[in-house]
Amino acid sequence: MIYLLFCLCLFLTYCAEIDVNTFSNYIEVSQEHVHIEWLLDLDQQYINATSQQIFRVNSNKLEKIDLDIYQLDIIVVYLPSSGNILKHNVINQGDQSLLQGDILQIKLDRVYTRGEYIKLNIRYNLDSKGARALGFLRKEQTYSKQVPYLFSQCEDNNCRSMIPLQDTPSVKIYFTASVLVKDARINVFMTGNKLQAMKFKLLNNYDNLQALTLYQFELDIKIPAYLIGIIAGEVVEKSTGNQTYVIAEPHFIDDYAQELSDLPIYMNEMQKYIGPYIWGDYKIVILPASFPFGGMEHPLLTFASPTIIVGDKSGVSTAIHEIAHSWVGNTVTGRNWANFWINEGFCVFLERKILSRLNGLDSVKLDAINGNSSAYTSMQTFGLDNSFSSMHPNTKNRNPDEATSRVPYEKGYQLLTYLETLIKEDPFQSFLRDYIQHFKFQSIDEDQLYQFLLNWVRTNKGDDAQKIITDIQTIWKDWVYKPGLSPIQIDVQTPLFTNANNLAKAWIDGQGQVPEQADDFLQYKPNQKSVFLQYLIDNSELVQKTVLATMDQKYVLTFYKDQKIAYKWYRLVLLVEYKEALEGVHDFVSKVGVSSYLKVLYDLLGYHYNEEAYAWFDENKTFYHPVVVQAIEKILQKYPKKIILE
Ligand SMILES: *[C@@H]1O[C@H](CO)[C@@H](O)[C@H](O)[C@H]1NC(C)=O
Numbered sequence: 001m002i003y004l005l006f007c008l009c010l011f012l013t014y015c016a017e018i019d020v021n022t023f024s025n026y027i028e029v030s031q032e033h034v035h036i037e038w039l040l041d042l043d044q045q046y047i048n049a050t051s052q053q054i055f056r057v058n059s060n061k062l063e064k065i066d067l068d069i070y071q072l073d074i075i076v077v078y079l080p081s082s083g084n085i086l087k088h089n090v091i092n093q094g095d096q097s098l099l100q101g102d103i104l105q106i107k108l109d110r111v112y113t114r115g116e117y118i119k120l121n122i123r124y125n126l127d128s129k130g131a132r133a134l135g136f137l138r139k140e141q142t143y144s145k146q147v148p149y150l151f152s153q154c155e156d157n158n159c160r161s162m163i164p165l166q167d168t169p170s171v172k173i174y175f176t177a178s179v180l181v182k183d184a185r186i187n188v189f190m191t192g193n194k195l196q197a198m199k200f201k202l203l204n205n206y207d208n209l210q211a212l213t214l215y216q217f218e219l220d221i222k223i224p225a226y227l228i229g230i231i232a233g234e235v236v237e238k239s240t241g242n243q244t245y246v247i248a249e250p251h252f253i254d255d256y257a258q259e260l261s262d263l264p265i266y267m268n269e270m271q272k273y274i275g276p277y278i279w280g281d282y283k284i285v286i287l288p289a290s291f292p293f294g295g296m297e298h299p300l301l302t303f304a305s306p307t308i309i310v311g312d313k314s315g316v317s318t319a320i321h322e323i324a325h326s327w328v329g330n331t332v333t334g335r336n337w338a339n340f341w342i343n344e345g346f347c348v349f350l351e352r353k354i355l356s357r358l359n360g361l362d363s364v365k366l367d368a369i370n371g372n373s374s375a376y377t378s379m380q381t382f383g384l385d386n387s388f389s390s391m392h393p394n395t396k397n398r399n400p401d402e403a404t405s406r407v408p409y410e411k412g413y414q415l416l417t418y419l420e421t422l423i424k425e426d427p428f429q430s431f432l433r434d435y436i437q438h439f440k441f442q443s444i445d446e447d448q449l450y451q452f453l454l455n456w457v458r459t460n461k462g463d464d465a466q467k468i469i470t471d472i473q474t475i476w477k478d479w480v481y482k483p484g485l486s487p488i489q490i491d492v493q494t495p496l497f498t499n500a501n502n503l504a505k506a507w508i509d510g511q512g513q514v515p516e517q518a519d520d521f522l523q524y525k526p527n528q529k530s531v532f533l534q535y536l537i538d539n540s541e542l543v544q545k546t547v548l549a550t551m552d553q554k555y556v557l558t559f560y561k562d563q564k565i566a567y568k569w570y571r572l573v574l575l576v577e578y579k580e581a582l583e584g585v586h587d588f589v590s591k592v593g594v595s596s597y598l599k600v601l602y603d604l605l606g607y608h609y610n611e612e613a614y615a616w617f618d619e620n621k622t623f624y625h626p627v628v629v630q631a632i633e634k635i636l637q638k639y640p641k642k643i644i645l646e
């Protein structure tokens with residue numbers, strides 16, 4: 001196996017998979033502390049920066065430090081102790097289409113040896129064109145339209161476009177920041193505890209600069225680079241009780257805080273299951289609509305898409321998912337992007353464990369079915385035998401962002417659910433708690449997890465141990481490495497699923513007549529509505545346009561408020577070419593910035609409604625996040641713009 005080869009190549013004290021998506025020499029020298037000092041200009045969309053970094057030398061003869069960068073304008077590298085300038089080079093890494101960036105190679109002033117520490121400063125600038133991680137919103141893109149807005153998204157490996165560093169989840173650092181802003185209306189939050197926010201007027205007026213605000217942040221637990229996050233804009237925070245807070249634009253804050261008023265309950269349930277929460281205040285930012293993801297789990301500063309705010313607390317499973325990351329992902333971290341499932345599979349497992357306590361097991365089975373179905377869709381897109389359709393994608397010479405899909409989430413969840421049936425529910429909970437304790441603050445790979453699991457079973461399962469170990473050994477390699485569906489089906493049987501499928505089938509068979517049990521739909525929770533629509537999507541070749549017309553009359557799905565449901569309805573609309581609902585699709589792509597939704601809808605639009613695809617994309621290009629624009633452009637290339645002959 002590949003990982004065995006790596007073991008032989010590396011002279012480490014333990015066997016570990018290396019990260020193939022960093023150019024840094026992180027094994028010879030490891031980053032301990034990263035501090036940034038940023039002067040933000042959100043109007044001009046640039047940042048003037050200095051980063052101070054401390055490294056520990058792990059090799060016997062270290063002459064250079066290689067860091068990851070992506071389109072940063074490096075001005076100077078120097079030793080703060082002496083002021084001596086160090087030579088640096090930017091080494092171009094060829095294939096720019098992979099968007100993995102380049103090497104910043106820093107030549108040290110002498111040879112360093114194991115155990116020494118090096119502190120250096122890097123001055124650099126960055127702007128909105130280069131910074132893949134940053135979404136600079138013009139003030140018109142915010143609700144109040146008064147002040148511009150900035151947010152980051154570093155995962156997978158985009159942190160290198162805002163800070164030169166060892167951009168790998170194998171390395172954990174202490175992070176501190178000083179952020180200066182020129183506009184007093186702008187509030188800043190970063191991953192970390194806010195030490196102070198100090199506004200001061202300047203004695204002089206420098207190029208129209210009359211005042212500055214300084215924000216300082218510090219995190220006393222080490223994190224990998226991909227967890228660094230920032231938002232800056234006209235935002236406020238509101239407590240939802242018990243050390244939980246919501247952050248948003250002032251116009252939305254009360255509604256959002258109301259929708260998320262159960263945060264302390266989720267937090268409490270999670271702690272009852274998995275153990276104490278160690279990070280401090282839990283804050284969740286609801287971002288403007290351009291935020292391309294469902295959520296992002298920065299410690300002390302979760303980000304979430306406004307699509308989770310439905311009005312009836314039904315969309316908040318994202319919040320529960322992000323809370324769960326405080327343990328799995330943020331405390332115990334996958335060592336590289338091939339081990340992403342160590343973050344996400346465990347996280348989905350915890351999320352659904354809490355949801356099953358709040359909503360019941362049948363509801364969670366529906367979530368598992370919906371999740372499995374999107375994982376399967378991704379597998380079909382990648383190809384069922386593609387490594388990206390496995391839980392352990394090979395990301396060598398690829399951008400790990402390309403491998404991002406539901407696959408590691410759902411196959412990971414299914415594996416853990418299977419292990420829970422082998423080990424039994426209560427002991428499995430103990431196993432998870434022991435696992436967190438054992439690996440906390442580390443970055444690990446599946447082999448370390450595997451060894452720990454087998455040892456745990458051997459020690460804790462008495463007479464059953466040998467049988468369980470054999471069962472685990474039988475499936476493990478296939479489950480982790482083999483592309484395609486999981487080798488063993490977990491039990492997801494529930495009447496809720498059967499009922500939704502039967503109703504969908506009745507609609508198809510009705511050919512435009514309203515089926516007898518049609519009103520059932522009105523009682524469904526969103527995850528059951530989703531199953532219903534998925535059945536129609538999967539069988540869209542059997543669905544007549546008149547079925548959709550009658551259905552829309554009955555259920556009013558076009559312009560539906562819950563974006564998760566609206567998205568599935570619009571997929572169906574496009575597949576069936578039900579033109580009457582096209583304005584709804586237009587409305588959706590004009591106000592929802594979520595990457596996974598937009599990619600699927602533009603793919604369908606490009607094929608079925610080519611002209612609209614190009615027109616709507618052009619209209620809203622400045623609204624979408626830069627990474628989403630790139631992704632849609634790539635999708636539309638498959639469907640060249642049709643020339644309309646007059
Ligand atoms: C700040 O960054 C901008 C954009 O890169 C650059 O034009 C400007 O000269 C920088 N200012 C300083 C003081 O480095």
Ligand SMILES: *[C@@H]1O[C@H](CO)[C@@H](O)[C@H](O)[C@H]1NC(C)=O
Binds near residue numbers: 242264268
């Ligand atoms: C608040 O936290 C305390 C301690 O963790 C807990 O006992 C209490 O039940 C929590 N309150 C709510 C509303 O969750």
Ligand SMILES: *[C@@H]1O[C@H](CO)[C@@H](O)[C@H](O)[C@H]1NC(C)=O
Binds near residue numbers: 368372373489
């Ligand atoms: C996942 O989806 C595949 C393809 O539709 C199906 O064969 C399989 O039974 C599903 N598994 C679960 C657990 O839902």
Ligand SMILES: *[C@@H]1O[C@H](CO)[C@@H](O)[C@H](O)[C@H]1NC(C)=O
Binds near residue numbers: 589620623
């Ligand atoms: C998207 O484009 C439409 C049509 O030009 C426009 O009305 C809408 O405001 C745009 N969306 C955003 C959020 O800018």
Ligand SMILES: [Zn+2]
Binds near residue numbers: 321325343344347
């Ligand atoms: Zn997650």
